Amino acid sequence: MAKVTFKVRKGTNKSASIQLFFNYGSNKRLRYSTGLKVSDIKNWDDSKMRIKNVVVEVQKNEVNNKLTDIHALIERTYTDLAITKSIEVTNQMLKEVLDQYLNKNQVAEEKPQHLELLPFYKWYIEHYQKNPLITTGAPMASGTAKTYRNAYSLLKKFNDTVLTLTYDKINLEFYDEFLNYLHDNNYSLNYIGTQIKILKTIMNASFEKNYHFNLDFRKTYFKKPFEEVYNIYLNTDELEKIFELDFSNFEPKRINKDFVITKDKLEIARDLFLISANTGLRVSDFNNLSSKSIITEKGSSYISVITKKNSKRLTIPINSTVNNILDKRNGNPPNRMTEQHINYCLKEIGELAQISEPINKEITKGGIKVSNTVNKFELITNHTGRRSFCTNAYKSGMPTIDIMAISGHSTEKVFYNYIKVDDLERAEKISKHKFFS
Template sequence: MATGKFRLKTNNDWNTIFFRFKQGNKFDIETSIGIQVPKGRWSDVKQEILSTKEINYKTINVKLKEFEAYIRKEYENTKIINESTIINSKWLKEKIDTFFNRETENKTANEKLFFSNFIGSFIEEAKTKRTKRGTPVKPRTIQYYNTTLNKITTFESFAGYRLKLTDIDLNFHEKFIDYLEKEEFLINNTIGGFIDTIKLFCGNADKKELNVCKDYKLTEFYSPSNKTKDIYLKDSEIDLIYNTKFEQDYLDNTKDWFIIGVRTGFRISDFLKLEKENLDNGFIYKNTHKTEFPVIIPIHEQVQEILDKRNGEFPRKISDQKFNEYIKKVSEIAGLTELTEGAKKVTFEVIKDGKKKNISRKKFGKYPKHELVTSHACRRSFATNLYGKIDTLTIMKITGHKSEKIFLDYIKITPKEYAEKLKAFWKNNSL
């Protein structure tokens, strides 16, 4: 029968506890458990730390008894689960580190214990995983998983400790949100996205029957959010931009792409990639990049005029970044100067680690509308302007929204605009 015993090897002011584990002539191994006791406060007979004010001896004594029982159980498991396991100093050290929640040299053991290690393995699995529809996980999704992992590791550096799967509780939730708000200067919607992803990680660990805290299931483990103030352009404002003449070619080119965006409902990743080959007999055909869903849409008269102006070709190619930069200038020249509620990126100076640093973050407020116009306004304007004029399902098939609830959250008709629609209806249908 295997036996275990704690002992000290030195008689210094502070002495490390070692654990010796042996069974006849099969093995006799010994290694440090990484805990020290003050001189004269260890009882070899009682196998425990004697009363002392210098350390929390009661808690340590409980852990020592739990550890001895744990080692016996792990050893007995090797006889049932894997008889080929070699019981040596490496095995003992790994069990000590696992029990005391320390990182080991065993990759699998670390992934079952530490949150960031588990996330790393989750990401690697995701790279070859298939979705419910049988398609690969998109690179953009993998990138967001990595961004969330980065926030976890920077939080660990800030807090000064490694997070275990069992640490992802309501206390962590509160501290992590506070960190992202005060140290990373992130807005609620961004923070909420990270919390949602953390819940996904915890749920996956739970399915694998790992020892994970169940707090992530509680309503208190909420994802912060803001009521977004995303803008859209009314048809009259789109026409204003369309009819504005621009002397600079790069602005005229950007204007044409913008009109194509708002009259097709495509995302910027799709409409900026349109080619002559996507045209056929008065329709635009496109397999969308994000959803890989084929969309067919009739060519709007303004888009047709742009194509005619360019001998049947789409405008000159432009990057997403340049488009979002130039479209603000286009909108300004067109006269979209009305103060409008929304969020835009602003750069401000902060002091971090004793050094001044410039960071860019979204900030809510009232700004001239042209400062808020981005590529996101294209698809949102398309959907909002058509809502109520044709059936919702038709719009959703083009925009790619999977549920009416998500779609209705996406469109940006204000309560006042709904009231004006009702007023016009009553006027047109009065006796």
């Protein structure tokens, strides 16, 4: 059980500094200096963990009130992260919240007095690559930081060539002009939507710091463009074909000057992909499994990981497919492999498994709807495994809440946008409910 205590540490003369101790699990203990003091250590009440009500302690009310606020803040933060969001709490996360509340250790570059839009945008990326985001309790993942850097570069190019930007200029006229600029440069509609989404995040963060009072970005018109794109999943028969592939006679195949596909690489990529398709893990998680990720409890085996994206702990049952993959390596997961190399191998694997159903893809680029037909294996990527798990589990009748507990989706709305079932498939699943029998 989490427990907060305050203790004093004697300083020079009679004074003493007040320190926070927070125990929140096995071997988890935060020791934190609040920066608050009692002028004479004899005026500290150990049982109440407050300064005594004596005249000589002129700051007693202010200090005691702050200690009460700190107590409530640390418990509220821990409950929100650990209980509500199922995030693995660390001392660094808690220190960040306390530092922010007490305005401690805020050097100029970490807490700028005032930055205009683009300088703040750059600061935001640099700061939250090292410090926990308030929304997740963890620093930006490397992939997220890369997306933000690309978005910053694109907005800066617009700033340098079209319109010099300030907070006040992010209005509805800017919105139209920026979208036209992105369309003219042939970006897809969903990529444009990502630019708007990130810009709204930056505008909101800077607004909360009182750097501006422009709320046009919150208007309905200032929306994130979006279109439904057909992202494939592999059904259980297709996954079985991949599982049964024999690569022993595969001849090495050069993809480019830097990468050659070999039978050993196909084996690793196939097994990593099948782990994802049977656990719902993202590439950042299934590609970093180790023997420590495999646990056994009451005769059953599980994969237990803390996700890279949002620091959630997931415990996932291991089925027969994953067991077979682990048994090939004496209980160890496959070795790590570069993400792009896995993608190269997966397309080769899909072709070898004859997953060649023609797929018609429609996408809006440059404001124009473009359509082309490709073989299904050409669309298989790392992320197809996770999408396949969620969709196949849903079609099998597994309760949505249980799938979400494994996949880490936080809301049903996001989950239902993620799975790939059409109206008929969903109706077929619903028809098996006892209400319709």
